[in-house]
Amino acid sequence: MIDVTINTQSITTNNKDWDGTIKGSQWFSTADFPSAHYLSSNIHTEDGKFIAHGELTLKGTTKPITVVFNWQEENGIAKFTGSATIDRREFEIGSGSWATNESVAYEVVLDIDLQLRKQ
Structure with a gap:
């Protein structure tokens, strides 16, 4: 299972002008929607990659999203790239x-x- 909550108020573009704009109502409306959420319990492998079928909730709207990713563990650190x-x-x-x-x-x-x- 993948269950991730993203703090939308942490969005940054590394551009002072854009950082204010992107958090506004035309973009992510972070004051009204301070987080996004992805949940998947349907994960399988295909051609050496992991495929997660789940739902993303962003700005109060939930849609199905497929994430293709790699998982690698090394020296106590798990790397998830996708x-x-x-x-x-x-x-x-x-x-x-x-x-x-x-x-x-x-x-x-x-x-x-x-x-x-791991903690």
């Missing part, structure tokens, strides 16, 4: 003047890179 593709329109991400595919692509690739240690 990706998923979402259509940002399904989550009302990038509205107003940002609503076109020309401003920001509708399909967005989410790259995931986690290092986990």
